[in-house]
Amino acid sequence: MSDVDFAGPGGDLSATKPDTEEAVRGIAKRAKAASKQLAIATRARKDQLLAAMADALEAHADEIVAANSKDTAREEAGGMSAGLLDRLALDPARVKACADALREVAALPDPVGEVVRGNTLANGMRLTQVRVPMGVVGMIYEARPNVTVDAAGLAIKSGNAVILRGGSAAAESNQAIVKVLQNAVAAQGFDPDLIQSVDSYGRAGGVALMRARGLVDVLVPRGGHGLIQTVIAESSVPVIETGEGVVHVYVDKGADLAQAMNITMNAKTQRVGVCNALETLLVHRDVAGEFLPLALAALAEAGVVLHGDDATISLAPVGVEVIPATNRDWETEYLALELAIKVVDSLDDAIAHIDEYSTAHTDAIITDDVKAAERFIKEVDSAVVMVNASTRFTDGGQFGLGAEIGISTQKLHARGPMGLAELTTTKWILRGDGNVRP
Amino acid sequence: MSDVDFAGPGGDLSATKPDTEEAVRGIAKRAKAASKQLAIATRARKDQLLAAMADALEAHADEIVAANSKDTAREEAGGMSAGLLDRLALDPARVKACADALREVAALPDPVGEVVRGNTLANGMRLTQVRVPMGVVGMIYEARPNVTVDAAGLAIKSGNAVILRGGSAAAESNQAIVKVLQNAVAAQGFDPDLIQSVDSYGRAGGVALMRARGLVDVLVPRGGHGLIQTVIAESSVPVIETGEGVVHVYVDKGADLAQAMNITMNAKTQRVGVCNALETLLVHRDVAGEFLPLALAALAEAGVVLHGDDATISLAPVGVEVIPATNRDWETEYLALELAIKVVDSLDDAIAHIDEYSTAHTDAIITDDVKAAERFIKEVDSAVVMVNASTRFTDGGQFGLGAEIGISTQKLHARGPMGLAELTTTKWILRGDGNVRP
Numbered sequence: 001m002s003d004v005d006f007a008g009p010g011g012d013l014s015a016t017k018p019d020t021e022e023a024v025r026g027i028a029k030r031a032k033a034a035s036k037q038l039a040i041a042t043r044a045r046k047d048q049l050l051a052a053m054a055d056a057l058e059a060h061a062d063e064i065v066a067a068n069s070k071d072t073a074r075e076e077a078g079g080m081s082a083g084l085l086d087r088l089a090l091d092p093a094r095v096k097a098c099a100d101a102l103r104e105v106a107a108l109p110d111p112v113g114e115v116v117r118g119n120t121l122a123n124g125m126r127l128t129q130v131r132v133p134m135g136v137v138g139m140i141y142e143a144r145p146n147v148t149v150d151a152a153g154l155a156i157k158s159g160n161a162v163i164l165r166g167g168s169a170a171a172e173s174n175q176a177i178v179k180v181l182q183n184a185v186a187a188q189g190f191d192p193d194l195i196q197s198v199d200s201y202g203r204a205g206g207v208a209l210m211r212a213r214g215l216v217d218v219l220v221p222r223g224g225h226g227l228i229q230t231v232i233a234e235s236s237v238p239v240i241e242t243g244e245g246v247v248h249v250y251v252d253k254g255a256d257l258a259q260a261m262n263i264t265m266n267a268k269t270q271r272v273g274v275c276n277a278l279e280t281l282l283v284h285r286d287v288a289g290e291f292l293p294l295a296l297a298a299l300a301e302a303g304v305v306l307h308g309d310d311a312t313i314s315l316a317p318v319g320v321e322v323i324p325a326t327n328r329d330w331e332t333e334y335l336a337l338e339l340a341i342k343v344v345d346s347l348d349d350a351i352a353h354i355d356e357y358s359t360a361h362t363d364a365i366i367t368d369d370v371k372a373a374e375r376f377i378k379e380v381d382s383a384v385v386m387v388n389a390s391t392r393f394t395d396g397g398q399f400g401l402g403a404e405i406g407i408s409t410q411k412l413h414a415r416g417p418m419g420l421a422e423l424t425t426t427k428w429i430l431r432g433d434g435n436v437r438p
Numbered sequence: 439m440s441d442v443d444f445a446g447p448g449g450d451l452s453a454t455k456p457d458t459e460e461a462v463r464g465i466a467k468r469a470k471a472a473s474k475q476l477a478i479a480t481r482a483r484k485d486q487l488l489a490a491m492a493d494a495l496e497a498h499a500d501e502i503v504a505a506n507s508k509d510t511a512r513e514e515a516g517g518m519s520a521g522l523l524d525r526l527a528l529d530p531a532r533v534k535a536c537a538d539a540l541r542e543v544a545a546l547p548d549p550v551g552e553v554v555r556g557n558t559l560a561n562g563m564r565l566t567q568v569r570v571p572m573g574v575v576g577m578i579y580e581a582r583p584n585v586t587v588d589a590a591g592l593a594i595k596s597g598n599a600v601i602l603r604g605g606s607a608a609a610e611s612n613q614a615i616v617k618v619l620q621n622a623v624a625a626q627g628f629d630p631d632l633i634q635s636v637d638s639y640g641r642a643g644g645v646a647l648m649r650a651r652g653l654v655d656v657l658v659p660r661g662g663h664g665l666i667q668t669v670i671a672e673s674s675v676p677v678i679e680t681g682e683g684v685v686h687v688y689v690d691k692g693a694d695l696a697q698a699m700n701i702t703m704n705a706k707t708q709r710v711g712v713c714n715a716l717e718t719l720l721v722h723r724d725v726a727g728e729f730l731p732l733a734l735a736a737l738a739e740a741g742v743v744l745h746g747d748d749a750t751i752s753l754a755p756v757g758v759e760v761i762p763a764t765n766r767d768w769e770t771e772y773l774a775l776e777l778a779i780k781v782v783d784s785l786d787d788a789i790a791h792i793d794e795y796s797t798a799h800t801d802a803i804i805t806d807d808v809k810a811a812e813r814f815i816k817e818v819d820s821a822v823v824m825v826n827a828s829t830r831f832t833d834g835g836q837f838g839l840g841a842e843i844g845i846s847t848q849k850l851h852a853r854g855p856m857g858l859a860e861l862t863t864t865k866w867i868l869r870g871d872g873n874v875r876p
Contacts, residue, residue, distance in 0.1 A: 040816050119838065125827055127837060134849050135819065213670070217849050232651070236671060238850040259872030266874035377867055378478050381573065389563055389870030398875070399565060399866070400557065411572050411655050411863035412676040413851035425849035428837070429815055432827030434697030436704035437836070 020201045024208035027196050028215035031136045031161035034191035039133045039159045041190075043110040046157055049188045050106035053156075054099035056184035057149065057177070061095040067176035068145065075143075075169050083273065088143050088170055098149040101403065105153040108402040111421045112159045125432040131424040133159030134217040138209050140231055142223040143169035148177045151220075152195045154405050158423035163216065164197045165206045171199050210235035217425075218413075222406050225333070240414055240422075242406035245275035245361035246333050247391045250350040250376070253286040254369030259388055263366055264295055266390040269302045273335045275407060276362055276394040280330060280340040282350045285311070288343045293317050296341075304337045311343035330357040347372050351379050358382055361409050362394040383409055383416035458639045462646035465634050466653035469574045469599035472629035477571045477597045479628075481548040484595055487626045488544035491594075492537035494622035495587065495615070499533040505614035506583065513581075513607050521711060526581050526608055536587040539841065543591040546840040549859045550597045563870040569862040571597030572655040576647050578669055580661040581607035586615045589658075590633045592843050596861035601654065602635045603644045609637050648673035655863075656851075660844050663771070678852055678860075680844035683713035683799035684771050685829045688788040688814070691724040692807030697826055701804055702733055704828040707740045711773045713845060714800050714832040718768060718778045720788045723749070726781045731755045734779075742775045749781035768795045785810050789817050796820055799847050800832040821847055821854035 038046070057064070068090040076085055111131050118128035137160045139151040148166055155162035166174040174197060182192035198205035210219060213236040220240050221231040232239055249267055251260045267278035283292055292315040299306060300320040307325040308316070316322045322341070329340040330353070344350045354363050364386035365376040373387045384394045394417060396404025401419030408414040414422040476484070495502070506528040514523060549569050556566035575598045577589040586604055593600035604612040612635060620630035636643035648657060651674040658678050659669040670677055687705055689698040705716035721729055730753040737744060738758040745763040746754070754760045760779070767778040768791070782788045792801050802824035803814040811825045822832045832855060834842025839857030846852040852860040 036817070036819075039819075121836070121838065125831070129854075132819070233674060238676070238848065240850075256872065262872060262874050270875055373869075379474070381474075381477075381570070382865070384866040384868060386868045387870065388872050389868050390874040392875040393563070393868060393870075393873070394866075398559070400559065410676065412678075415863050416567075416866045425853050427820070428822040428832075428854045430822060430824045430827050430831060431811075432825065432831075434694065434700060434826050435831070436700050436828040437708055437830040 020204040021208045021211065024198055024201060024205055025212055025215060027163060027198060028136060028212045030193040031163055031196055032215060034193040035133065035135050035161035037191060038156065038161065038194060041159070046110065047106040049185065049190060050102050050153055050156060052188050053153070053181050053184045054102040056180050057095055057099040060180045061092045064095055064173065064176045064180065065090055065092060067172040070172045071170050080169065084143060088145070090145055090173060094146070098146050101150055102153040105157050105403050108157065108420060110157070111424050116426055123435055125430055125435055128429050129426050130429060131421065132427045134423060134425050136161045136163060136216045137423060138163045138165070138216045138219040138237065140165045140206055140209065140219065140221045140227065142167045142227060145170050145173040145177060147222060148174050150403065151405065152181055154403055154420060154423060156194065158420045160423055161194045163209060165209055166197065166199055168202065174199055207234060210237055213237050220406055240406070240408050240418070241410040242408055243275045244333060244359045244409055246279050246331060246357055246359045247276060247361055248280050248282060248354050248358055248363040249278050249391060250282040250365045251284060251287060251291055252347060252365055252367035252369060252372050253284040254372055255287060255366040256368055257287060257291050260291060260366040261295060261298065263364070263390045265298060265302065267392055268299065268304060268339055269337065270392050272337055276391050278339065278391055279333055280342065280357065282342050282344050282353060285343050285345050288315060296320050296322065299339060304339050306339055306341060308341040309343060312341045347375060351376065354380055359409055361407065362386065362391045364389060364391050383407070458642040459646040459649065462636055462639060462643055463650055463653060465601060465636060466574060466650045468631040469601055469634055470653060472631040473571065473573050473599035475629060476594065476599065476632060479597070484548065485544040487623065487628060488540050488591055488594060490626050491591070491619050491622045492540040494618050495533055495537040498618045499530045502533055502611065502614045502618065503528055503530060505610040508610045509608050518607065522581060526583070528583055528611060532584070536584050539588060540591040543595050543841050546595065546858060548595065549862050554864055561873055563868055563873055566867050567864050568867060569859065570865045572861060572863050574599045574601060574654050575861060576601045576654045576657040576675065578603045578644055578647065578657065578659045578665065580605045580665060583608050583611040583615060585660060586612050588841065589843065590619055592841055592858060592861060594632065596858045598861055599632045601647060603647055604635065604637055606640065612637055645672060648675055651675050658844055678844070678846050678856070679848040680846055681713045682771060682797045682847055684717050684769060684795055684797045685714060685799055686718050686720060686792050686796055686801040687716050687829065688720040688803045689722060689725060689729055690785060690803055690805035690807060690810050691722040692810055693725060693804040694806055695725060695729050698729060698804040699733060699736065701802070701828045703736060703740065705830055706737065706742060706777055707775065708830050710775055714829050716777065716829055717771055718780065718795065720780050720782050720791060723781050723783050726753060734758050734760065737777060742777050744777055744779060746779040747781060750779045785813060789814065792818055797847055799845065800824065800829045802827060802829050821845070
């Protein structure tokens with residue numbers, strides 16, 4: 001994914017103009033004010049609003065597609081890759097898919113008001129901890145107009161206002177979408193400041209958003225390594241780090257090798273360019289001789305570029321090229337039909353390699369050995385640890401959380417796929433009858 | 439509370455020396471390595487370790503008290519206030535209290551391994567989300583040696599290594615305590631790097647700790663405004679903001695005024711200098727004439743310095759001085775026998791005042807009117823919202839969470855009193871039988 005707006009050369013991140021900062025703080029204050037009405041709205045009202053937003057997107061699909069054409073024409077002329085252009089492009093069917101995504105969010109249970117814990121204290125006071133909205137959620141992402149709709153929908157459902165920074169490549173598309181959504185919000189009797197964008201302030205707007213601590217409650221960056229690292233470094237607003245996935249599958253000596261083959265192929269090739277796709281395959285030496293020749297042939301047949309250590313290269317069948325792997329390969333998230341492969345001497349070696357190179361997103365072991373599986377589960381410190389399953393299952397939808405705002409690779413607040421509950425915080429409520437502390 | 443080490447004039451926070459940064463990163467790496475053994479230790483082993491730490495503190499109480507005498511003598515000569523000196527001082531009874539606190543932590547349930555969510559997916563895979571340790575917890579605090587023991591105990595019980603930065607005023611005490619605890623850890627067969635301090639690196643050590651992102655998983659500052667704001671501004675490690683409490687009690691027109699009086703006195707005077715003590719009293723105009731003359735007299739009798747708006751001043755009985763309040767008073771956490779008082783026209787006015795000035799720690803309404811209570815609960819956006827109870831109940835022990843590492847005033851990860859569970863994160867475990875994504 002490209003980081004054109006934040007991490008490109010010449011991106012002077014300290015160049016926040018004071019007037020931009022003031023303007024963005026104004027946007028955040030209006031968002032906070034608007035959020036108060038939504039925070040106490042009933043689920044029925046929020047679901048009606050989401051349905052109205054979906055209908056509005058479909059009714060204005062032509063305008064949105066027309067705005068999007070300007071973005072794609074400009075970016076194509078500017079040399080954007082085919083893959084990125086495909087993520088950027090909208091047609092009427094894709095606009096309808098965005099609308100349907102909002103309808104699916106409406107159908108999800110409301111996280112707000114859920115009682116997380118509660119009990120009656122020894123002195124008779126009633127204590128409960130309930131889910132409440134965060135307030136204002138900031139999203140910083142890149143050239144994917146569908147994220148504009150998803151983020152707005154998830155924020156509204158969880159009772160939050162949202163401030164969007166979608167990147168210049170999708171500026172026209174995002175502006176058109178935000179306008180349509182704001183009008184729908186106003187028509188439903190809510191404050192249109194619930195959905196705002198800082199795109200018109202360019203890079204400085206994004207930086208100002210990162211510095212609006214106290215006004216923005218959480219910032220979720222979605223995109224490539226450069227964007228996420230920039231947001232972490234620059235933000236005084238609490239950030240949830242998402243998505244980077246140097247994902248491992250370890251084929252243990254106790255593996256069912258037919259399952260290992262299916263899972264390896266699925267994890268690498270079922271979809272390319274996603275954070276839960278396989279990036280490094282580790283194979284126990286005892287089964288490498290049987291497994292790797294077949295696996296390397298199948299991967300090469302599927303068009304996967306292979307990087308391997310010496311042991312892997314020595315097992316490559318005739319006609320299958322394996323490029324010598326360097327340390328750089330072990331730390332690379334290819335996001336492409338490309339794979340690093342290493343033969344390891346033991347489960348310990350596999351865990352040590354993962355410990356050193358994994359981004360702690362998703363790591364899987366393929367084994368029928370209970371002790372090996374349990375050790376892997378206990379000792380691999382990643383957001384998702386799997387046994388005998390494809391890493392492609394790390395997904396809010398697959399996990400039954402409903403729509404997903406991102407996959408957290410940090411340990412604070414949320415870890416792994418983030419659904420609606422992760423866009424809420426909690427409030428303690430204590431009800432007494434004149435109680436004082438002795 | 440003083441911020442001598444971080445926020446004092448001349449505190450050049452950008453002055454991290456490269457060799458200090460390298461040394462602190464080394465400490466953090468050793469902490470991370472040590473944490474892996476603890477993360478998979480059984481509860482029984484951890485509880486034995488905590489008991490051994492408690493016994494060691496008692497056995498070495500003389501050394502600890504002697505080291506502490508050097509700190510108190512130096513600080514007393516340097517002009518430290520009596521209140522701060524009292525927090526700094528240790529005697530054998532206080533060392534025993536620290537040891538007993540460790541034994542209480544040992545008796546608490548182990549948060550590690552708790553299954554938070556779980557179900558069987560449509561394709562038969564078993565999904566569970568379980569609590570696991572964070573890894574390495576950093577604590578930055580001030581001149582309170584008992585926090586050294588508490589932080590170490592809570593970290594160990596929750597399976598984490600801890601890195602301490604306790605401030606120069608308590609340097610001798612902390613060094614003695616850490617040495618005793620490290621020896622106990624080693625004697626129990628664990629890596630003594632589970633408990634480390636960066637105090638010997640001075641201010642630069644604290645700054646390096648804030649910058650050790652990826653090695654330190656979470657940083658908890660405890661102390662005054664200056665320290666906490668400095669950590670928030672400087673840290674690239676995720677921070678949990680704790681403790682600032684501009685705490686409100688609102689006496690509604692529907693209040694039981696006898697309860698209102700008890701709660702006001704308890705919240706302000708039961709203990710001074712704590713974050714859950716009352717700082718601003720709001721009184722509905724309809725009951726101010728009956729309530730305030732009695733309340734002002736009782737507060738003045740208890741030695742409370744009073745700041746009030748014009749309406750409050752006009753209701754002061756003869757002989758009770760009320761200083762005219764300024765905006766500055768509404769935003770001040772006195773942490774002393776001092777109180778700001780305002781008469782408001784309505785529940786809306788009370789909520790608006792709290793919205794503007796509260797640090798969102800704890801706010802209470804005193805009322806027998808259900809509708810007023812429910813609106814206050816819903817609309818006041820604070821970590822703890824109370825009805826007819828003293829704000830002094832905001833406390834991990836009072837809430838039944840056991841020992842408390844701090845009270846979070848932020849919305850991410852933890853809000854309100856933080857117990858052992860808040861020092862953990864979660865891990866998703868997915869167990870399949872060769873499943874691949876269609």
